[in-house]
Amino acid sequence: MADFWKRFSRNRGAVIGIIILAIVVLVAVLAPLLFPQSPWRMVQRPFLPPLAMEQYPLGTDALGRNVISGLAYGAQVSLLVGLVSTVAALLIGIPIGALAGYFGGWVDDALMRFTEFFQTVPSFALAIVLVAIFEPSIQSIIAAIAIVSWPPVARLVRGEVMSLRSREYVEAAILSGQTNLTIILRQVLPNTLSPIIVLASLMVATAILLESSLSFLGLGDPNMMSWGYMIGAARTVIRQAWWLSFFPGVAILLTVLALNLIGEGLNDALNPRLARRGK
């Protein structure tokens, strides 16, 4: 573990990523303390430009709401959506991939056809349909994102498990009398962890982007202030109030960037071949 951190922290990008992400998380957690008022509250005249008033350093939006407060609360939603949907996607994808890869044969065939179905409809289109069906709300958005993003997880896990399944230590576990479930849980899955972690860090980023794209099309949760919502709402006034889409855009960009950097850092740190090189 210590070794891992050493390797990880050698990667400058990854460290920057961690720092950015830590800041975003901190802001999200502290939002209610930093901005006790609801971010929906109309506090000043609409379209107050940034820096015009000290209390509203990033200005106000079309209804006179405080942009910086929106950004802070938006961090909550965006991170929540990113994390929960990724976890959900992992919870669907890992078991399916593991079963398919471990048992092979018709189990594999059936599960993979099932997985294929979710890939025949373009993922963004499928997300739109799902959100429309369940009506936009934070739950349905998370569910939709999870549903469209698990197939790659399943495929990855399946591939890994298939190659691990014939490893000697798995055979040793079979011989020692462990049940299939124990073997999958104890011997196989832990060893697929590193590619999954790397993939997951990218999925969080993609989920944040997906939520914002849905919001942009008006399919966001109307009770939740998210960055995607802020950009979507700012689209129509982009000409008279650049800052309304600029700041949340930058926030998304930075967060996604951070997650990517972390993902790449993990990738390098977990890759034994690369581990030796690079200072």
Place this chain on the structure above:
Amino acid sequence: MLRFILMRLGKAAIILIAIMTLNFFLIHAAPGDPAAVMAGEAGAADAKFIAQLREQFGLDKPLLVQLGIYLKGVLQFDLGFSYRQQMPVSQLILDRLPATLLLTMTAFVISLLLGTMAGVLASARVGKWSDTAISSLALLFYATPLYWAALMAVLLFSVYFNWLPGFGYETVGANYTGLARALDIGRHLILPATTLGLFFMAVYMRMTRASMLEVSQLDFVKTARAKGLKSSIIQRRHIFRNAMLPVVTLAGLQAGQLVGGAVLTETVFAWPGIGRLMFEALAQRDYNLLLGVFFVSAAMVLLFNLITDILYRFVDPRIRVA
């Protein structure tokens, strides 16, 4: 080979039917129906009128019967009729398909070419500043929300500089023909295709880079160097070809999603394509049309899976024989 293709096509047809069945139920799970939407637009309608519409559209029949009718149509290559647009679905889709394919194919080709090129370049200079620059740029493209980039591109290139048209497929009413028309469409294509391509360009770049680095560690590369080959030849002939295998897989996956993958871009750039058609069909619960779009998209995905596999056999002799 031919037998392989036929087998795969047969299998694909069965999968397609299953997919359409699932899609059918999925779509019908959404609240509201086309009759209500259409009645709504008329600005007035009583329940009787709406019931009459439902009957005309066959929506009063049990769901399973509707499914049966739909699948029967599909088996006879009939995607049904869009009552809302008063046209056969196939015609609506065929009208829109060229525009979408033009846009997405262009974006696809641009992203694939530039992405792999940049990836190769970066991998050749790994650790140097040009690698850092390319990688950072790719990360930036990857992280920028597509629609945001699109809006910014329109503002910059269309409004402030007025260099490029910011929306539409061609200059409406200009009635260009021949080359002039092609050029006109080309100009309209630049902004949407580029913004759409940015994300995938980033993906291809990163993948190519990683794959090149991975392959360059393999033993046969050492063999090639021991032969006294120049590193440019090693890069091209040995590393690149092997590194392209995963990229081909990804490209196949993306190519399959080209049909419906551009909803946002088509919306921002007023591009008359399938993505928007799908979005509108969904909003209006135009069941047949929506299913039709899904059908075409699923068929495309399966087709490109097949093409990828064939391509793979072409690139990788190991699979060809196995």
Place this chain on the structure above:
Amino acid sequence: EPVTGGRANVVIQPEPPSLMMGLVQNGPTQMVAGQIYEGLLRYDQKLQPMPQLAKSWDVSEDGLTYTFHLHDNVKWHDGKPFTSADVVFSADVFLRETHARLRTSLEHVESITAPDDTTVIFKLKEPFGPFLGIFEAGTMPMVPKHIYEGTEYKSNPANNTPIGTGPFKFKEWVKGSHILLTKNEDYYEEGKPYLDEIYWHIIPDAASRAVAYETGVVDILPGGSIENFDVQRVSEMENTCITDKGWEYFGPLSWMWLNNREGPTADKRFRQAVMYAMDRNFARDALWNGLGKVAKGPVSSSTRFFSDEVTNYDYDPEKAKALLAEMGYKGETVRLLPLPYGETWQRWAEAVKQNLDEVGINVELVSTDVAGWNQKLAEWDYDIAFTYLYQYGDPALGVARTYLSTNIAKGSQWNNVEGYDNKEVDALFDKAAVAVTAEERQKLYTEVQQKLVDDVPVAWLLELGFPTIYRCNVKDLVTTAIGVNDGFKNAYIEK
């Protein structure tokens, strides 16, 4: 002096599903197809009838017989002559089946007959005050009998190449891109129309539509084509004119349905509190760019028989709080359905939610797309819901339907969705519809307006202003009560 020639580039939003106006009557269809199809009459901006296909008309003393005299040189776009038989087919056969709004009005009609090729007689069962108001193109478009008689209307292939009598003919429609109409050289009014062609540009994104005007691709932005936030900036451009006229016939009035059946909204005091809690002036200024008016009550000020002698609900949060305290509202959550028609409406719902929050009403926004919204209203599955409706110039056509208890029925959102049930109001509306003189009708409608405003069955918001923005050298575009919808008949472009 009108100049002949030229091309108009107009934005159309959203893309119409079809141009066959007898079958589809949504906004964009009416706007484009209004140049292709015609009704018997048009209306000026005071809602007075003007000749169109009918060059003159008489009304009998008892108000039961309406006789129309048609032009005798009218041809369909395919060259076939237009006759009284087409009128009878359209009104009595085709539209009775397909036109949801018209068929309600036609229930007052006993018979429609054509004694000769240029005369049509409508006989009513009883007097119907607004009857002369149902003959514009969107309400009663004339469709060609020779094409539709005996066919399945909805799937007739001719729907894709609409044939009308109007000043412009259908030329081409590239789906998702544009619609092209060209001048009808054989138009029956000498010298008209002036323009050679009209391009309707389909641009789905509001910001892009503004860009289209700014970059000179289009010259005319009909009401509602760009977001309100953009109106001021665009209208301040050089050579740009703006008018909010041309909506008199529709008189679009926005309100929030309040579910009168159950929940806190069933209490009159709660509904009044909602009226006091909303800062409608702010909404108009911030969201509607200052256009439009704060609504007094159920009747729009441009509609006939409007009265302002009603209770005023000015922004007064304190009064709202007092009313809520009085009724004993305990903070039950109410669901608010925004109108899924774009950003302005979304923002408006957020603003209202905020207004209500501030007086202590707990609001949860429920988001849906158009289909879901339709369904929820039709199934009465809401507490508060945004909407806006047209008035069609007369309370009997566009107002009464919302409040009559006989109009309470599930399955449609164009009736008494809120479930307001007041026999007095029913009686007043019924009497006013069949009263013969205008004075009598005014008296009855004033009374009904007062009663309704006190009861607050729905929470009225704004009389909406949908400004048309156009280059100033486009002349005579908006001259009637339906504005652009039949405006290109007279429009010309100054060089």
Place this chain on the structure above:
Amino acid sequence: MMDSVTEPVLQIRDLKIALPEGADRDFAVDGVSYDLNAGEILCIVGESGSGKSMSANATMGLLPELVRPVGGEIVFEGKDVLKLSDSEMIDLRGRKIAMIFQEPMSALNPLMRVEDQIAEVFEAHNLLTPRERKRRAVELLTEVGIPDPSKAARAYPFQLSGGQRQRVMIAMALALEPKILIADEPTTALDVTTQAQILELIRNLQETHGMAVMFITHDFGVVAEIADRVAVMQYGKIVESGTADEVLDNPQHPYTQKLIAAIPKLAAEPSEVPADKAPILEVEGLNKTYVTGGGMFFSNARVVHAVNEVNLTLREGETLGIVGESGSGKSSVGRCLVRLMDPDSGTVKLAGQDMATLTGSALREARKSIQMIFQDPYASLNPRSKVGQIIAEGPMAHGVSKTEAYSRAVKLLELVDLDALAIERYPHEFSGGQRQRIGIARALALEPRVIIADEAVSALDVSIQAQVLDLLADLKERLNLALIFITHDLRVAAQICDRIAVMQKGKIVEMGPAHAIFDNPQNAYTRTLIEAIPGREKELAAAG
């Protein structure tokens, strides 16, 4: 040929190669000097990681990234190779100095035809026309003795066997008649018979072309077979060098002595076969056929009859060796015995109970008495489990309590000579030999009566290999285990087995007491196998 008066073609002087930070030591090669003379074969020996490959790679300018020569020189044709420019270096490679590598599977580009890969060598140095290059390719393939060379030229690497691939590599290296051929463990991945062929090929080619060969290996048998001179490396230094006879017969340095002592002796001791002991494992009519490739209806599938009517009996306390070349079906038999794979037919009786019919928990129960030790000490331990868990898992799966299982694990670790503290450590913190001991401890944890060891020492260096073999022999004695020892290394088999079964193409062609097999093989195949053992002649000569 052993006249060492010839000029050195390559002189390595004080070579020092630095490893990147974080490596196991600072210098991969530390002050190494040696000469390579024209027309001789110089063997560099030493255990894994001693720096053999590094010095060879430095000569080719093919050091891995971040590994840099930091001192000394490599003189070739009067110039220091380390100071050559890139283009000079490229010109040198392939033309003057050629190299072949250990892994024939991965050393060829999988996507290119063999002829193209050979032709590339000419292309790299701008020689011949494209047509001539292809012709030469076929000639070269003929020279290295590939059957049907023109067909092999059109083949892709995956269509060739390991030995054939290595021949292709050699053909490639010979293409431009280089002065020096560097061979980095070129036969380690091959089975004995193929290895013998390749060694002979190299020897012959060296003689006909008069090249100098630098041959890297860790196998002293190979050294005995081929070397003119030997240099022994340890921890980046050369500890001893001299002619092959000097070093092998009369090693001076203790490390060399230790290495040579660890080589299993070929002669098997006549061991007393415990004929009175009861049979514990009886195998009858075992068959296993693999069908690969081919979908439902099309493409011709590959059918391999990997186990063909195999009959075996194993008595308590006995060690049965299964030997045979690669692909002869040894592992398949082993896997059928423990039911990691279902045989197509035949019975496997373990202490009288038929394993083949068991399923589910009954099978798990029965497996307690038959365990396996795996070949690869790296791949057979779960890298994410602690050693204690690895050993205790088995008993726990059979209902032993956690504390009990762990205390037993500690005892087992002591039994295999490991510290009790090892239970808290992860596998990667151990050396290869130690890991193999952990694997043995795991197999013993369930107190089995039969252990199957599939190439259990093949991946280990000779010195460590010797330790593990000793341990196994000792344990067998103490615990009264029956052992099936699968190996392709006949020396190892000779050392440890009571009886030996020789397999060829899925069949047992000969079976009998170990000494009988070695001294007096009956079967022709057995004889080729024994003759192919590297260093055998020399050993016989020395003994005789």
